[in-house]
Amino acid sequence: MPDLWRVSLTLLVLCSFSSAQEIHSHGVPEKLGRVSFPVSCAPAVQEQFNRSVALLHSFAYSAAEDAFRGVSEVDPGCAMAYWGMAMTYFHPLWEPHIVPATITTAQREIQRAERIGAGSERERQFIHALGLIYKDAATVPYRTRALNYEQAMSDLAAANRNDVEAQVFYALALLANASPTDKTHEKQKQAADLLEPLDRTYPQHPGIPHYLIHAYDNPELASKGLAAARAYALIAPSAPHALHMPSHIFTQLGLWDDSITSNLAAKEAARQQGDTGEELHAMDYLVYAYLQSGRDQEAALVIQQLKNMSKLNSSDFKIAYASIAMPVRYAVERGQWSDAAGIVAPADAPPHVSAVAVWARGVGLARSGHAAQAGAEIDRLRQIEEQLRTSGNDYWATQVGILTGEVMAWSAQAEGKPDVAAALMRASADEEDTVEKLPVTPGPIVPAREQLGWLLVEQNRAGLALKEFQTALATAPGRRGALQGVARAAELSSRKEF
Template identity: 65%
Template structure:
């Protein structure tokens, strides 16, 4: 009877995890890197739990959730399996990091993890730390929750100083609280100091390379992240996100061919796995790189492929952002102002994504002389800015304010008020430069500083335009618009419009 029971449990385990394995079984061994996260659950689930953590470290959240749920079915007393499921809802470097739509489900998993507890103090600390994120309190903001989680993970890391998982999860917790307005990158540097020594000790651990890339995703630190960028895709080639992530560093350094290669591989892998979010994310970075290399034919093909993708979930921020930004990048970077002015607003998308479409339309209207209509779009952007601010989304509120100022600046230029145009656009550039981009985007559609250079060229001030283009290029190396602007500003007799 006991033997029959063991056979039944084994069959149940295989069945429960078959869907997760199907996503990664393409006739070759799955390669997600080396992860060892010892737990006190049934020995039979240890390997699958390690796999779930490896998937988690490469942000393969759906597959990780399936794996952890399979572990819970095989060992119903495994509290760490429920911790794993709850972790898949917490997207620490994305925005929002913990969507309201999944919060109740995560909270339910944490209650179960706490109820089941764990045999080891280390596991109980992991559960307690994540419980700080999901604690019951209507008065806690998202930033307060992530700060509480970071503090709890700091304790886990201190008490388990030789445990690699304690340290890498703490490093990620630091990144989840890195302020985009902190140009000293204090949290990122703290994470780097944790991760760089680990990279030498655990060269095939996916989290170390991955989180180093995120920590170094700024102009100041990008060079420091290049070794991790070169390594990560080799560590976990079965994860589409691992194939894409190096392009964050390549984009910062203007290594366009490397970025294109990275995102072609990621897009293909994501498409094969039916991972729409990762596929679109790779497509957005791919289009950005193609535009910098003048590969317009390739951009047009990506846009056609995007149009053929059915039933996109535009309520999902990552999907909506990429699907909206891709055609806008092409229209605006190539100065196709009539196309920009007819951009349709995305239905069902978050306000921060709708703002990008409103901006593109307003820019197109302003650049084609339809000032009144452009100013109406600028007013709408101000309304979205206020809406985002009221909801507590200060990052995207600030970004939307920059977009509104840009539309107003070009409207002023079109109406002949050149002084107001330069004042508005310079303020927008200063504001944009003071805040880091988020991981969802390779960068602004067109940096405000680059636009300021173009504006000054149009106002016949090439010497001042040159300085702005040089500053823009220092912040975003290799951008085609800035390089072209420098060339034009260096030829006083050439007053051709940049865009």
């Protein structure tokens, strides 16, 4: 990252905090980019409505809800204000997409918008589309409702080709339904095709670079996202999520210093605004980047800050994942196997988060001479996988299956079964290669193919190990473990020549 970009980002963050403190004592973001979303409500609420949508585009959901509610208080007949409130309960790119406890509230708001009636056909389409997300939520699977929403947004975008918000929200709907198993990235590319021309026309719109970053957050497309990553934090520096999002692209490209800069700013902004989930999300990416840069002491400091945080809601997936992933990363990336074997997830953590801690214990036990004890962790991972599969969460069930295979591989290696170990780890690596990461994480704690490289190093199969490390680096550039693996494999190869 150019030094000028870093200086500009820092100054904008400081200025936005000063402005927020002067104007809003509760710290609601005020530098959010430029949004123009004309609605047929009282003219007095138009500016506040635009601000509410800007908050929404930066996933500042709580602040956006307050802002839309403020619109409704000034103009109770503004149907789109209630559409906006209902939108804040729909998190298309986060898990859970709709918190179960909020469904009734969200349904009430969208039904109120429907009863009031839209002031234009365009507004009616926005309200109708969102209504499909909440309609029959108790009986119709989310995936079906999300696809219905996407189709309705497609119709809206087609009928309003010159309406920037129709196009941007349609692009987000496409990203919401992008399959993590689609390695062609069809929907991501479709969304990007919508957003790239708009980005040139509306360079200060916060949603456009935000969703471009999400569209390009994969190894195939990441290099295309660098311009959006550089732009977004400067457009909306008061939004913690806008400060963090560039690091998704920086992580994909191995730009660790840039990722650290982004997440330090995002962490501080989220802390000042009381957004614990966003603060922890930034901290997780920060620990990841510090470890890849060899800045272990700074990573340890972030983890100590985590330990000092009290009353974390471990049932919240975003909070639970980050708070478990950080100490796991720190132990496993540094080969501290005894520490890894002692990690335990909170009792109320979601099962797919608990699986990360179970995996860490299993790998830690297997790699510290206690392979027999790792069997209990393998059994627990299988139980979690089955639980997730039964509940319909196939993505995370697959991820847990990959983790299970990794623990089994390290256990087999410890038990003197090298061929079995290599086959198990290769199967995990091949399976992992077929799915993309979700936005909640910078990637696997340690990619399975990188682990395969180290397994082959232990088996003194340097040539095969080198190939696996190089393949791992093609997908995850700049990872410290894989780079060290390349050096180690080369060293083993040179020894064999003499």
